[in-house]
Amino acid sequence: MTGRLRQIWRSMPLRLAILLVALFATVSLLSLAASYAVTQSSFEQTIRADLRQDLAGFRAAPTARAVALLVEAESRAADPNRFILSYIAPDGRIYGNGAIARDDKGFHIFSLNPDRAEFDGEYLSLTEALYGGVITVARSRVEIVALRDVFVNILFISLLPTVVIALSGGLVLARRSKRHVEVVSTALDEMTSGDLAARVEIGPRWSDDLVRIGGKLNQMAAAQEGQIRALRGVTSDIAHDLKTPLQRVALYVQDLQDRVKDNAQAVELTARLEGEVGNMTRVFQALLQLAQVEAGSPKARFEEVDLAQVCRHVVEVFEESAEASGHSLALDLDVESAVLQGDRALLGQMVSNLIENALRHTPAGTAVTVRLGLHGQTAQLQVVDTGSGIPVAERQKVLQRLYRLDRSRKTPGHGLGLSLVEAVATLHGARLVLEDNNPGLRVIVTFVT
């Protein structure tokens, strides 16, 4: 689940959507902030102008007594929550609906009623000396405070839906493009696993660039299919052309053997001939099989195969010949069974080739061990010997077809055994590693179960 989320998160349309939303949100926020600042300052200027006008009105009164009466009268009509005025007369009496006091927390405005309640809220005030007293007018900033709420509302009403819509649009697009990309990637997987007929099924609502990529992929696959089919045709033609003469030679040799029974030298020669024909046939069949496995086509025959069972079986077949050549062949199974999807015959041949290889290229007295263990999601097959190993520089080369180490030139074999092991491993999506066993060779094949 988290994997899928990460995949969507990393998809291009969603990232584009997020980027656009972020850009849009930043620009909107900046422009809202700017207009808020402008509006606020113009509101404040208006209030200050009003206050100056208020004071000018009081200044028009001729005496302190007149100012006090005017303040009394106006304060009675004024709502102290919006407009406060007070006049401290020269005799110390206070007129009006509020007074400004100051302590270490700042300015406070109090009611002049007997309760002396403090007015809550922000005010702008102007104070002036008048006729020996002090007149103060203050107007509430409540409109400006309200303005802030208005702007916050605008922010939520305009920005939030945009963000939500853009993001979910991006998500929908991301999921759609993920589906389309998955179609392409599934087709690619099928192609690489040997399904020559696999093609990208282009949907009617795909975007142009995907349609183009899909089309190109299909063209490529078709070309590849054609080439491989042609190659297979050639291989099977060669097989037919060469096997018929080989078959004739084999029959002639048999005939010859029957006719020269009485001549000891001829018997020996014909026996050697028979052996050589057999060798030619084996190389030939190994090459053909390798070509077929590498073409990947047998994957259609995959079934559930127990690798542990295969190991037991093949080791049993080799027990006697290992004993005869002075080797010790051991089976070391960590698990009762290791089931995977595969080709039973090819997997058997792989284990068989590895054991045969170890027995053939190591001296008598060498221990050969076939090991099988499960590690998490993987099954690890190891064929380990304590022989002389393969020099690091040669390890990749021994996987090449017909390659043989200099020191092995005189031992029998055709140099195709490990190539087939590698081809079978690749066919099963397994990893083949040759390692030093200090001393000896350790061949590790890691399968995903």
Place this chain on the structure above:
Amino acid sequence: MKLLIVEDDATTGSYIARGLREEGHAVDLVDNGREGLIAATSTAYDVVVLDRMLPEVDGFTILKTLRGAGFTTPVLLLTALSEVEDRIEGLQAGADDYLAKPFAFGELSARVAALARRPQALEAETVLRAGDLEMNLITRKVTRSGVEIDLLPREFALLEHFLRRKGRVQTRTMLLESVWDIGFDPGTNVVETHVSRLRAKVDKPFERALIETVRGSGYRIVA
């Protein structure tokens, strides 16, 4: 037995035909698919040996046509491509056995014999016998002249295989396929070793040898 060989290579065809005739079979040889199909549908043969690649009508088509028309004659398919893929295709198309070129004549002869005498249904035998040798399939006891012989499981399976095909040659590859269930050549002497161990237990202590080596072909148990 009456056999039909459909093989386009004249040399191979005539060698096989000659060899099989020497073994006492009546053999018809044709060298193309058309004639092969006509012959196979107009004469009752015990076994048809069919080459996979033929001029005009190929072996596969003949095989499918025969099976489609309800002919159950056992067919041994010969092929140049020896690999598993072809083998499976061939068996799916209705071949009873499969032999890769180049083959030794002994192998062909043994497989033809095996096909011809393939039991229609497995008989529910409980005791298999050859001379004074007795194998009880229920108690899994083997005795010869009343003396009990102790066999390992694989030796028992091998002896059972021979006894069920008394008198018929079993080649190394046939034994690998049926007794060891291995469809490829592992390049070991596992068959030879087991046969010689079996001989040491079954034949050596007694006067007459029951397991016989057929030179260039394989082994059989004497009836």
